Amino acid sequence: MGDLTVACIGAGYFAQFHYEAWARIPDAKLIASVDKNEELARKTGLTPYDDVDRMLASKRPDILDIITPPKTHLAIIQKALKAHPKAIICQKPFCQSMDEAKLAVDLSAEEGIPIIVHENFRFQPWYRAMRRLIVSGNLGDVLQMTFRLRPGDGQGPNAYLDRQPYFQTMPRFLIHETGVHWIDTFRFLMGEPTAVFADLRQLNPAISGEDSGLLLFDYGGGKRAIFDGNRLLDHAATNTRCTMGEALIEGTKGTLSLNGDGSVYLRKFGHLDTELVLAPLDQSNFGGDCVFELQRHVIKALQTNAPFENQAKDYLRVIEIENAVYKSANDGTWVEL
Secondary structure: OOOEEEEEEOOOOOHHHHHHHHHHOOOEEEEEEEOOOHHHHHHOOOOEEOOHHHHHHHOOOOEEEEOOOHHHHHHHHHHHHHOOOOEEEEEOOOOOOHHHHHHHHHHHHHHOOOEEEEOOHHHOHHHHHHHHHHHHOOOOOEEEEEEEEOOOOOOOOOOOOOOOHHHHHOOOOHHHHHHHHHHHHHHHHHOOOOEEEEEEEOOOOOOOOOOEEEEEEEOOOOOEEEEEEEOOOOOOOOOOOOOOEEEEEEEOOEEEEEOOOOOEEEEEOOOOOOEEEEOOOOOOOHHHOHHHHHHHHHHHHHHHOOOOOOEHHHHHHHHHHHHHHHHHHHHOOOEEO
């Protein structure tokens, strides 16, 4: 198989990481950029377009990478499916609602074209290393995981304005935009939760949505996971956006700890000393280069007919859990899943 051609739809802030990663992936070839602001598309150095239809009329990419806000997803997916690409990748949050997400899944099934949600945190190297140790049995029976989100970027009236200003106006923020990463990562590491309890707070009056919260996930058999998120507070890291916080995974034979520099340590049960599992990585790329790893995963899966992670049909579960989180916070009760 020759190079797989890629067209990116969207050229905003986060899109830069997509374009840069595609340029480093063997067997992938960028051929077009689309943005309603055609000047942004032109700055990518690719053939620019200000309209998806116009691009699809002249290009037939193997992969369409949708890097736009949720309100645009369904319409773009409907147009993209008509062009019969080999695969569609779509950024998270996926679509505006469960109904839209289900319709996108149904349409992709009818056309036989996979949609992969660009949920990249499970592709961060520290979580891949942690999963390998869980699967290998090194931790024994894993009973609890805790993640403390502490990016330290949410204080004051100018919070988020220099990078992603729309954060200030999102009615659902901490969980819908950020915490959803760990809803999926907890599934990757701990399996499917059976229930959730949530306590969400808005601390910065300059924003519309919640920016602090505690989520407690039940997995049955006494197993639990805690997401403790607060965007106003930081953690010990030169780059607080590298891991966005710190984590513990605790089992009957040992405990894994994730530090803010991306390093992972194993402490065996009953011992005081720790063993380095994963050394700190180059922090010049976003999140341990997880964008690159997800996109490379899609290329390899297309080349080898291997299964995709994060297919949209499976990602509906993440949306279901997110909705349950907000219901729990609103009602003040546990919500079964």
